[in-house]
Amino acid sequence: MRRLVCTLMIVMAVSPFFADTSVQNTPNIDIVDTPTSNTLLRGMYNFHMRFYEAGGVLTRAWVGFANTFMIGATFNLDNVIGLGTISGREPKILAKLRLMDDSAAFPALALGYEPQSFGTFTPPDSYSVRPIGAYAVVTKQMGILNINGGICNHNKWTNFELNKDLGIFAGGILMLNPDFAVLAEYNDITSDTTNSINIGFRYAFAAELRIEIDVKGLTGAPDKYSRNLRIDYTNYF
Numbered sequence: 517m518r519r520l521v522c523t524l525m526i527v528m529a530v531s532p533f534f535a536d537t538s539v540q541n542t543p544n545i546d547i548v549d550t551p552t553s554n555t556l557l558r559g560m561y562n563f564h565m566r567f568y569e570a571g572g573v574l575t576r577a578w579v580g581f582a583n584t585f586m587i588g589a590t591f592n593l594d595n596v597i598g599l600g601t602i603s604g605r606e607p608k609i610l611a612k613l614r615l616m617d618d619s620a621a622f623p624a625l626a627l628g629y630e631p632q633s634f635g636t637f638t639p640p641d642s643y644s645v646r647p648i649g650a651y652a653v654v655t656k657q658m659g660i661l662n663i664n665g666g667i668c669n670h671n672k673w674t675n676f677e678l679n680k681d682l683g684i685f686a687g688g689i690l691m692l693n694p695d696f697a698v699l700a701e702y703n704d705i706t707s708d709t710t711n712s713i714n715i716g717f718r719y720a721f722a723a724e725l726r727i728e729i730d731v732k733g734l735t736g737a738p739d740k741y742s743r744n745l746r747i748d749y750t751n752y753f
Contacts, residue, residue: 542723542750544662545578545586545612547701548714548730549645550685552664553624553655555614556580556750562588564748566634569644571597574634576610584614590632608632623656623663631671635742644742646710647671648683662689664701682706687714695720699730711735724751 543554545562556562562578573596578588588610594603612628628651635644649671656663665686672681687701699716716730728746 542720542726544689544697544718547664547687547689547699548716548732548744549648549703549712550664550666550687550701551612551626551628551630551648551651551653552662552689553614553618553626553653555584555612555626556586558582559753560750561753562748562750564746567597567745568635569742569744570636571595571600572634572636573597574632576632578610584617585612587611590630592632592634605632618655618657623654625652625654627652633671646683646704651683660691662691664688680707689718699728718748725749 543556544552545554545556546552556578557580560580562576564576566574566576568574572592572594574590574592576588576590578586580586589607590610591607592605594600594605596602608631610628610630610632612626614624614626616622616625618624628648630648630651633643633645633647647670649669651666651668653664653666666684668683668685669676670681670683683703684705685701685703686705687699687703690698690700692698697718699714699718701714702711703714704711712732713734714730714732715734716728718726718728720726726748728744728748730742730744730746732742732744733740
């Protein structure tokens with residue numbers, strides 16, 4: 517699996533030099549678990565559902581209030597599919613502001629806030645995927661390759677410990693054609709316990725509708741890999 521990830525990274529790195537430019541009409545506002553600097557256009561909305569381990573479902577809704585600013589809300593339920601009592605977590609508010617557009621000299625820069633954690637729930641309040649929290653992310657478009665990198669605080673506001681609570685992430689989106697994208701990211705790079713290599717495959721059945729399959733946790737043992745399904749819908753008011 518590690519060889520697969522390394523091969524994927526190499527293909528993503530060299531592809532811009534001998535592939536034609538091709539991008540989807542719908543902005544890629546995130547990779548798998550980490551954000552990009554892209555934002556929805558004014559009047560555009562996005563709704564997606566992510567089905568994750570233990571029968572959980574994460575729902576998110578975004579609205580573009582300006583070409584560089586969007587806000588949203590998120591809510592997740594545990595045990596929707598399978599056994600166990602269905603339980604919900606309180607809704608959270610999301611926001612992202614793009615401060616600088618991608619140019620020849622500089623990458624795009626955005627600041628955002630995503631406080632929702634999800635994944636396998638361990639009482640009293642721990643999830644397998646830590647919240648991004650407050651973050652800063654840069655994005656550079658190179659032909660069909662979108663490269664991202666950022667830092668976050670994992671929504672830790674008190675007793676913040678630099679070696680535990682500062683999150684560093686990096687990744688990329690490779691548009692093989694206007695309808696199909698390969699995703700790869702390395703989340704929580706500096707952590708020995710929560711770091712995760714994630715890959716995904718995103719297909720657009722239409723300009724508005726995309727289906728995504730993700731395989732996560734590739735830094736761990738194969739029996740710990742997590743498989744997620746995501747349905748993503750974007751349109752205008």
